[in-house]
């Protein structure tokens with residue numbers, strides 16, 4: 001059998017829908033979203049801070065504090081980590097810091113290792129922290145954190161771990177829970193059972209658009225997701241037909257509980273309809289016609305023709321304007337063409353020679369006057 005694609009970060013999906021192992025292994029992973037790329041940049045700042053903090057280099061922390069939003073969020077997470085660590089270990093405990101640590105997990109059934117954001121290891125106890133961006137409330141005892149704790153337990157053989165979620169954008173930026181060896185032993189059994197279930201080639205697919213399906217790469221090809229979406233749409237439409245009421249009349253007539261149920265159904269329907277729309281656009285991009293519609297791009301993005309050629313020009317313009325390099329180089333990337341045009345309005349002609357226009361994603365749009 002092929003290696004499992006299950007890893008700590010998708011284990012919850014595997015637990016709730018064991019068949020997702022089979023379905024996701026048939027499709028390519030989608031490109032990472034803008035939110036995921038932002039999370040990666042915040043992680044990169046955080047990693048630098050953990051490494052610099054362990055070597056007591058306050059200059060790095062200061063520079064990031066004066067940086068952009070992403071580096072400031074990383075500083076906040078670093079400060080929260082330091083505070084939690086100090087409270088947990090005490091000032092005199094000797095600890096070692098491990099950042100972006102890869103640890104094996106094959107002893108518990110995974111075919112892939114765990115990647116821990118940070119582990120702080122004392123003589124008897126350890127601390128595992130995972131940095132999250134956004135505001136969705138992650139639990140310190142999620143399946144992902146359970147897997148990390150097991151990997152750390154195997155690696156350092158300590159009596160227990162404090163599991164910490166650092167989420168600087170959330171209204172609860174620190175969430176933590178201590179687990180001892182007996183809890184970890186129970187988790188080991190649970191994780192192994194869940195991974196065994198995934199290995200079954202006939203494992204059931206269990207859809208829930210708001211939970212396990214939300215980030216599943218198989219949404220577009222999974223029949224269970226499609227039929228679940230249809231099931232959600234049909235009863236709601238039938239109810240409306242039967243009552244023969246307008247929408248305003250309908251929502252005012254039903255009970256408060258029914259309104260809550262309808263709202264949930266509406267959220268699920270809209271998630272499913274978004275996916276349906278994406279699949280129709282994908283089919284049209286492959287050449288399958290949609291009568292009365294055509295693929296159109298509504299926006300044109302400005303991109304550097306060749307960033308290597310643009311960088312010396314940006315540096316030269318910054319110097320001429322009496323600005324330092326930081327004005328044209330953000331912590332992890334150079335200014336975009338749009339930002340450069342705004343910063344150097346008198347140099348438009350010179351900059352435009354370095355810029356190409358790239359049409360944004362194509363969308364299906366009604367052809368004017370068409371009657372599908």
Ligand code: SF4
Pocket residue numbers: 013017019020023024205206207208212213216217218219222224225
């Ligand atoms: S789309 Fe949903 S039901 Fe289908 S495999 Fe993914 S998680 Fe399971």
